[in-house]
Amino acid sequence: MSADVIKIGGKASRFLDKVKGILPDNGNLDLCLTCGMCSSGCPATGLAGLDPRKFLRMAVLGLDDEILKTKWAWMCTMCQRCIYVCPMKIDIPQLIFNVRNAWPRAERPKGILGSCDFALKTEGCSAMGATSEDFDFVVNDVLEEYQEAQPEFKDMQAPIDKQGAEFFLNQNSREPVTEPDEMVPLWKILHLAGVSWTYGSKGWGGENYCLFLADNDGWKHIVQTATDQTHQLGCRTYLNTE
């Protein structure tokens, strides 16, 4: 017998209730068979002394305070492999998202927080804080350089806000900010394929750290900015390179 018996209070778990509310197909978290398929195939198993099964049991037992003391929710990548192998299709990543959301915003990991805030401050929604003016400059500077150095591609384009393009293409900030030449291979492929595409002056950033931060308003703002611009330009398809 263990000396430390866990006392279960009568209060309902906030996390459990939240996740129950969004389960599809009349799913039920109580259906967890504790088989361990989730944990045995989870790369985060063992980090911070936890694994998906333990984490779910904590929620089922209403141990909300203990859940908020561990940083494990920031070590799960919400990759959904646990759902894929779960015989009852229990959505542990959604539980993780709600736990992240329950952290006071300012106490969430600084790097993720900073990237989200940069995106919210720039009209391009760039997690690295690149302005649309700088983005425009870099894209056109690199394009001109390649049109000249590689004459086979003298007609290649990398348009920003081209009305009526078929595809709205987003762009991870990493390339324009730190390695602009890496943007070119994709431009070449699109050019050779005869694809009509455009970047946008608004919502061009491909990354969405507000999603990872579990900042619902910020996440929505970024998605909204990109989709509004896509509609504005009359593009039929939003092409996500992330």
Place this chain on the structure above:
Amino acid sequence: MKVKFTVQDPCQIVRKSYGDPIAEDLRFVVKSVVGEENFVDMAPNRSNNYCCGGGGGFLQSGHYEERRLYGRLKDEQIKATGADYCIAGCHNCHAQIHDLSEHYKGHYGVVHLWTLLCLSLGILGPNEREYLKDDLKDVRVFHPESAM
């Protein structure tokens, strides 16, 4: 040249969005580019693949040690294929696996798919080869005179 490649199935594109059919599309493109005989799959793969540990904001979370422990499984999977390169079609995967290759000293390359597409088409210039190793750095260079 006998250069071998494996591919990371991005969780977001495969398991979380389009499932196994797009993993097949990815393999069709990869095999067309590198040659079927030069492609080795990791195990497990497709929708059953392990996340590399670059997703969900882990790269920016500040938990470096845990992120690399998480990624050890991916690193071992890649090493087991014996591949010289891991193709990563996702930015987060690319950054994470590149870090794993250095940290766990596997020294396999980590390349974007667009790099290999352009290399196979003979249109990859000298300044677009940041992620190619010595074995491919000088292969079929497009306009070598434009090297910076």
